[in-house]
Amino acid sequence: MVNSAVLGPSPKMPNDNERGFLVGLYFRDASRYDMLTEASERRLSRKLTLCFRIISAQLVLPDDTPQTYRAVIGTIVDTSAFSPRCLRAFRLANACRRKLIQSNLRLAVHIARRYNQQSMPMSDLIQDANVGLxxxxxxxDPTKGFRFSTYAYWWITEEVKRCLQRGARLVHTPENVVDEIRNLHKVSLQMHQNLGRMPSQSELAQAMEATPSRISKLRALALREVSTDVPLIEDGLMTLGDSLKADDQASPEQRMSGRDDRRALKAMLSELTDREQAILSRRYGLDLPEPDTLQVISADMGISRERVRQIEKLALRKLQTSFDGGLYEAFPEPKSPSTFKIIEPVSGTACVVGS
Structure with a gap:
């Protein structure tokens, strides 16, 4: 149970760690609303319970419908068919909702300030604390008999924790993924304590009932990003981005050269039959995200894997014969490793293919 004495005096102005005009204004506005006493909270709960019953009867909701604002009123889009009594209940329920939010703004601020960090703006923490509220x-559900302030404390705290998880990341991560990452950290810590060592990826996957690949992705997402705008020296004249190489960025000349190489490669493949072209293109990933395996190609074409391999070798021999000494001499050095790669499928003779 939380009361105003626990929260301390109402904040009037931001302190040194809470600078910012908008944050200061919010503190001032939040101080206008006092927290509800236990008696006032009970009266408000009784009003909400009565309103929910009247509206549930009007909407003919099932008996097992939770007596919450979300379940009873959250889906209402049209009140034109409401009886006068139900309409009054609808308006009173919204007024009670507003009263509960306003009277607990100080609680949200109190919890947000507990989790204040240098890496997260105070305004963001307060915003997510209000979302939790x-x-x-x-x-x-007022029929459960719990105090709202106790119930709200848990929700606000959870939302602020989620904010800290999201806010530490430069790239937005969905809430369900953030929850998975938090669970991964929790399970990993528990297993480390039980095993006396860090758990393997397969052990984590088994404990979390997930695949090893999913654990790998979550681990990658859990890594903190670093902004390229971070200054490397105190005067801020040089940032991390300034020190990074741009070797992976192809120049216009490289792009033109790669385009010419692809055209030449297509001309070479035109010397083959349609089936040979199809097999080579799929085996080496021409115009495909990734190369296909022998098993996939054999299943699609209705022939054995060995037959696919034979056709592949035959097609490469044709190209080697047609272009005097092999394909590597036709393209001595690919301009862009991401566009072409050298393979050695037959007798150590290299072949340049697109990827």
Whole structure:
């Protein structure tokens, strides 16, 4: 249970760690609303319960419908068919919702300030604390007998923790993925304590009922990004981005050369039959995201894997014969490794193919 004495005096102005005009204004506005006493909270809960019953009867909701704002009122889009009594209940329920939010703004600020960090702006923490407060209001069931402030405390804290997880990342990560990452950290720590060593990827996958590839992706997503705008020296004249090489960025000349190489390669493949072209193109990933395996090609074409391999070798021999000494001499050095790669499928003779 949380009362105003625990929260301390209402904040009037931001302190040194909470600078910012907008944050200061918010503190001032939040101080206008006092927290509800236990008696006031009970009266408000009784009003909400009555409103939910009236509206549930009007909408003929099932008996097992949760008596929450979200379940009873959250889906209402048209009140034109409401009876006068139901319309009054609808308006009163919204007024109670607003009262619960306003009277607990100080609680949201109090929790946000507890988690204040240099890496996360205070305004962002307060914003997500308010999101947690709204979720608590809309999910609160007054018939359960719990105090709202206790219920809201949990929701606000959880939302602020999610904010810290998201806010530490430069790239937005969906909430469900953030929850998976948090669970991965928790399970990894527990297994480390039990095993006396760091768990393997397969052990984590088994414990979390996930695939090893999913664990690998979550681990990659858990890594903190670094902004390229981070200054490397105090005067800020040089950033991390300035020190990074741009070797992977192809120049216009390289792109033109790669285009010419692809045209020449297509001309070479035109010497083959349609089947040979198809097999070579699929085996070496021409115009495909990745090369296909012998198994995939044999299944698609209805022939054995060995037959696919034979056709591949025959097609390469044709190209070697047609172009005097092999394909490597036709393209001595690819301009862009990401566009072409050298392979040695037959007798050590290199072949340049697109990727």
């Amino acid at each position: 709204i979720k608590a209001v809309e999910r609160f």
